[in-house]
Amino acid sequence: MLNTVADYEEYLRLLLDAIVAGRIEARQARELTPEQHAEYKAKLVADEKAEIERGKAIDGAN
């Protein structure tokens, strides 16, 4: 749990790492062919929605 400043720092670092990773992934995706990119985009949206539902399940289960 977030009891200490170090705990907060770790959580924030996780979020910041996520931002950086997302930017890198998106920039790499721009090199794909249009067909590949369409597939990537569809999967990205599906994965994003699934992750949000996973979050709701975590909240609902507790």
Added chain:
Amino acid sequence: MKKFLTTIGLIWVLIFGLASVGCNNTATVKKAQDLADELRAINHKLAKANNDAADAHKIPLVLHKAVNGAVEKFSQSLDTVDAAIIAAKVVTSKEDAQSKLDFIQRLFDTDVFLSFANVAATVIDFPPEIKAQMQAILAGAQLVFASIRALFAEAQTAIKEGHYA
């Protein structure tokens, strides 16, 4: 925290919702789409990081719920942005393109950045010692804002040169 995340979400929504309307040729629309996709990828990673942290019992559930709620709202807004970008591929005239872009830039230069400045001031739920780290997250968002500014500049140039449709 919730207020902070909501504010961040609203800023992104405002920027991209408006930026999509202001894209006035195929090249700029494509770039707006790239930026929106970039935000989508970021949003997905944020959602996963937040969920993983909750699964590992590293964060309070109330915080997890707040972040997940913000992520969901942002996702819905990106859905709207995707649709708006498709619609923005058509403008009716040079004047139409110019007025939309001028309006967007006015908002962008006032409300958006004012809101963004307020974000830093509303980070009240975190210990003062970690506000520097919070700034790092804001800086991450600023990188995206910089891309949007460049996009606006390109769109203005395109309109001035007559490539508005």
